[in-house]
Amino acid sequence: MGRLEGKYAIVTGASRGIGRAIALELAREGCIVGVNYQHNQALAEEVAAEIKSMGRECMLLQANVADPTEARAMVRRFLDAYGRLDIMVNNAGITRDRSLRKMTDEDWLQVIQTNLNAVFFCTTAAMQPMIEQQYGRIINISSMNGQTAAFGQANYGASKGGIIAFTKTAALELAKYGITVNVVAPGFTLTDMLSKVPEEVQNQIKARIPLGRFGLPEEMAKAVVFLAADGDYITGQQINVNGGAYM
Template identity: 50%
Template sequence: MTDLTNKVAIVTGGARGIGAAISKELASHGARVVVNYNSSKGPSEKLIMEIAEMGGDAYAVQADVSKSEEAQKLVNETINHFGRLDIVVNNAGITRDRTFKKLKEEDWKNVIDVNLNSVYNTTAAALPYLLESDSGRIINISSIIGQAGGFGQTNYSAAKAGMIGYTKSLALELAKSGVTVNAICPGFIDTAMVQEIPENIREQIVAKIPVRRFGQAEEIARGVIFLCKDGEYITGQQLNINGGLYM
């Protein structure tokens, strides 16, 4: 088991929803956490205070990681503040759901930029430091939609599927270095995004999930901890946390 005490982790999109749960869980296991946000300054400041109150160490950095120069800024600030980098959780994501006939080019590009290009941008900036770590971890938060597709989600599905292919190829390249690369594919998680779905549609979704409930953000966070602490022989894999909805 790898102790996370004093390890440094970046969580992109780390201020809300699944990202916030991951940030708190990493901090509770001793990691020093850089909470990246783009526009969620208020939630990020609240999260930093919550982590401090539980005895953790966290630092918020504003950066639009869909832009390479800002992803580099994020990594630079991490190194300047904490002096090292061991874990990158690529979690930043947005949705712009529309059927393909109604999908605008802007909707396609925005989702690909935030959900997929940000993964390249952040990892490229972070890799030199991860290679110096004795337990480098790259964890990409993909989605069940990248595996099974989703109605009105061609852009989101393409981005999340791209993350899975990226994970496998980078894992092959980095295997000898000791840096592991894995993806977590959440199912329907009870976050603000899912709560916006009309109640009747939510009921239909739950009826299709074998365990008959939505997942919790904390369950995704525990998957991240597992890969960080016990995942030295796990790389290039998809960890499916979806209640049995996709097998």
């Protein structure tokens, strides 16, 4: 029996990378999972098939969470189906890396809308049923690059730093309802995006990581499960899963 047996969760951006690993780990621990995706239905269906192969239930939730109407409708669809939402994992994110001299308004706005504003849209939709339940776990996926500078990521860093600040205020306001709000901040993680970086550059990055390797999506997922299952007295905090790259 899993540590989250009978709990209901939504994971945004769950068709690939860290979001996929989170959805699978939550399901493994007993959750019924809403698997959000925007475009790639085939990948989302692969995640759903893997969850079902565990004997667990899930629901595919197509939505662009950067759109407030779609984000809130997605949460409503899940609530209409199951009547409860215990865990909201705000993971969806994009990059549009450019130096400030080359960054366009569109580069800036797209990243802020998807990475930061979507956290607000989904949190405000999820918190009302959690308030009624007097229980909830909201877990926001930030980044080490929301804590330290990264060249060409003014938009990304601002969005991820904003998530950390938002989380603290949400944690303060929602604690009295039995809702915890926390951040997992991954470092360099072995996802499709990182695997496309040339090997020489990967080696340069690894040389700056005290543990000498990239993180795995599954390691980020385990931090999320810890907060969901065992973090009853943890709120407004960050778990940095970065191999010591930022301390």
